[in-house]
Amino acid sequence: MSTNSKPVIAALEQALADTYALALKTQNYHWNVEGPNFFGLHTLFEEQYTDAQGAADELAERIRALGAPAPGGLQAFLDMTKIADAKQNSDAKAMIDDLAASHETMGATLRSGISVAEEAGDPATADMLTARLTIHDKSAWMLRSLKG
């Protein structure tokens, strides 16, 4: 591993931990959501956690491609992530607010990671994180739009 890949690996680890935590929270809300919009929210949350799970795999494999081990385990992710767990007994509106805020937190992680990757001369990682940023910005917009 070259010296200037270290900050990029740290940025990828942060993105991975946040992505994994957001996937798990979104899946929890997919399980627990109730109310008149049940079907739409249940389906939207499934699309979002499925996307995030796939992204976690890509981010971990990018870490491996840069020569570092992928962090493993819930404790490792918990120690790193800025995304709080699902709040139990949330109503649908609270779930939507929480997820929208978490997608914005994810966006901040990714913006920072993109800068790190660009400064390190790693356009492949910058591109990967930029693609993720587009998706999380879109998810935040879709969730905010549900509130009318």
Ligand SMILES: [Fe+2]
């Ligand atoms: Fe399901």
